[in-house]
Each structure stands twice: as C-alpha cells, then as structure tokens.
Amino acid sequence: MSIQSITSSISSVDREIHSLETQVQSVNSTISRKEKEANSYLDKIHREKDLKRIITYQKELGRKQDEINRLNKDRANKIKTLSDKQTKRLTLIQSLNKEEQRERDKIKREQKDILSVQQSITREMERQKALSSASLQLPYSTSAVQVSKSYDVFVSHASEDKDDFVRPFVELLQKMQVAVWYDEFELQIGDSLRRSIENGLKNSTYGIVVLSEAFFKKEWPQRELDGLFAKEIEGEKVILPIWHKISKSEVIKFSPIIADLMAINTTMFTIEEVAAQIAKRVKQ
Known part of the structure; x- marks a missing residue:
C-alpha cells in the first residue's frame, strides 16, 4: 500500500473508532438509567405490602433486567469491535512507519546517486579544463585561435x-x-x-x-x-x-x-x- 492509501485508511478507521466510542458511551448511559429504574422497582417491592402490586413491580423489574442484559450484550459486541478497530489502526500505523522509512531510504539512495553523478561530472569537467589548459600552452598554427564566448x-x-x-x-x-x-x-x-x-x-x-x-x-x-x-x-x-x-x-x-x-x-x-x-x- 502507498503512504497516501495507508493514511486514508487510518483516517477512515479513526472515524469508525470515534463512532464506536460514542456508541459505547451512549449504551453505558442507557444501562445506568435502566439500572436506576430497576433499583427503584426493587425498593418498591421491599416496601410494598399489597401482593398484586408486588407482582406487578416484579414483572417490571424482570423487563428492566432483560433490557439491561440486552444492552450489556450490545455493549460487549461494540467493545470487541472497538478493540478490533484499535488493533487495525495500530497495524496501519506500523505499516505507515515502514512505508515512510522506505521512502526516506529511497530519497537517500537517489540523492547518493545524484551526488555520484555530480562528482563524476566534476571530475570530467576538471579533466576537460586540464586538457584545455594544456592545449593553450602548445604552439599553435597560423590558423586563427578560436576564442570561447562567455x-x-x-x-x-x-x-x-x-x-x-x-x-x-x-x-x-x-x-x-x-x-x-x-x-x-x-x-x-x-x-x-x-x-x-x-x-x-x-x-x-x-x-x-x-x-x-x-x-x-x-x-x-x-x-x-x-x-x-x-x-x-x-x-x-x-x-x-x-x-x-x-x-x-x-x-x-x-x-x-x-x-x-x-x-x-x-x-x-x-x-x-x-x-x-x-x-x-x-x-x-
């Protein structure tokens, strides 16, 4: 994967993680509210003397406990998905670090190659300059000497x-x-x-x-x-x-x-x- 595609994937996973964290917080709030309602019915059962009302409160308490159980399962699933996403993000970060290191190594190799070429050109130019200087010191014929323009x-x-x-x-x-x-x-x-x-x-x-x-x-x-x-x-x-x-x-x-x-x-x-x-x- 390229650095751009990995970065894009990380951004996508980050959005998913943020969404899941928000959902887990919402479920936690709902569970807390349902538990308070269940405790309220439990208190009413303890204080109530009328058998019919006790039975009614027990049914309501049972429904609240069922709702809490479903919410706990939903929260557990979301937490597992969140953990998987966080693991995926960590893997993508590691991949990104590797790709960035490869890119840095590539740039270093290219710069080294450019420097090698430049050094070769410098040596060649110095050799040409030396040959040119040597040729100027030799006796020249009666033909006109070509003067380099600047x-x-x-x-x-x-x-x-x-x-x-x-x-x-x-x-x-x-x-x-x-x-x-x-x-x-x-x-x-x-x-x-x-x-x-x-x-x-x-x-x-x-x-x-x-x-x-x-x-x-x-x-x-x-x-x-x-x-x-x-x-x-x-x-x-x-x-x-x-x-x-x-x-x-x-x-x-x-x-x-x-x-x-x-x-x-x-x-x-x-x-x-x-x-x-x-x-x-x-x-x-």
Whole structure:
C-alpha cells in the first residue's frame, strides 16, 4: 500500500473508532438509567405490602433486567469491535512507519546517486579544463585561435517547451541585454552537440533550468542539469529553476534537491515578468 492509501485508511478507521466510542458511551448511559429504574422497582417491592402490586413491580423489574442484559450484550459486541478497530489502526500505523522509512531510504539512495553523478561530472569537467589548459600552452598554427564566448546564462530545456515559452523568453532576455547560450542561436551545422553544450555550461555564469513534464522525460536536459549541479558542488550558486506547468510535488518526485531551490513558476507570472526577474538576478 502507498503512504497516501495507508493514511486514508487510518483516517477512515479513526472515524469508525470515534463512532464506536460514542456508541459505547451512549449504551453505558442507557444501562445506568435502566439500572436506576430497576433499583427503584426493587425498593418498591421491599416496601410494598399489597401482593398484586408486588407482582406487578416484579414483572417490571424482570423487563428492566432483560433490557439491561440486552444492552450489556450490545455493549460487549461494540467493545470487541472497538478493540478490533484499535488493533487495525495500530497495524496501519506500523505499516505507515515502514512505508515512510522506505521512502526516506529511497530519497537517500537517489540523492547518493545524484551526488555520484555530480562528482563524476566534476571530475570530467576538471579533466576537460586540464586538457584545455594544456592545449593553450602548445604552439599553435597560423590558423586563427578560436576564442570561447562567455554568457550570462545557459538555458536548459526540453524541445517541446520551445514554442510556447523558451524561445519568446530567450528573446526577451536578449532585449534586456542578457547574454544567453541557447541552442537555436549557438549550434550550427557540423557542430558537436556534446562539445558545444559543454562549452556553454563552462562559460556561463548561471544556468536556467526550465522544468516541465517534457524535461523530466529527456536525457540531454537532465545531463545539462547534472553539469550545473557539478558547479553548485564547487560552491557556485548557479542554478535558476523555472517551473513550467508543473507542481512542487512533481519536482520533488524528480529531484528533492532541486525542489528546495527558489524557483519562478510560469503559472504565477507572465513571460515578461519571468524574464525581468531573471535579468535582475543576473545583473546583480
């Protein structure tokens, strides 16, 4: 059972327990009242001298005792049912604790896996940086040396989000004098996709991550996010998340770590407002 279904079952059992406790209290009150009535008839029998009235009181006393016996049986059944419900609740609580522990263990494993990937990316980036430094120290030919461009932001996104958000968002950033690495502008025919993305990541101050349902299904955007996480591990606060048509629970399911980062939600702000907030952060 899932945590949600167990929690729902516990709530249902709690309602049943409360109802049974109320019923038991009501039966107890009725039994107490019937016992007082029976004692009243018993007192009348002891004081009465008239035989006919004594017989009448004894019949009434017998009926009251029958009623009390039935009520006691009903109370016993309710108390047994209540005990069963309380036992069931205890079992559900134990199951809930186990499921919550499994979920915590799962999150720890996922975080450990993410950290392992980030460390691998960091090592790879350091290796690439070392190779790059070594290549700069070698004599170069008469051909022009390619100088890497620098960018304010790198935009990581899924292609499905280009038309409705990413492209107009990037165009607004450029109008606000923000230097953007964006695949449509930076990739040319014959370019190495991996190398170009690595250069964009390496030479960008911030990484904008447009998180969406499509993003979570893509391999390349997630690799780009891993690269940004690697820079975060080195102490740079570089990731600027944008939640595009998704909820916080969906982000937590994808990555509890990135869910903790302050994010801008496109369901709450216009594209212009999102671009303005990003531009303000970049130019601080």
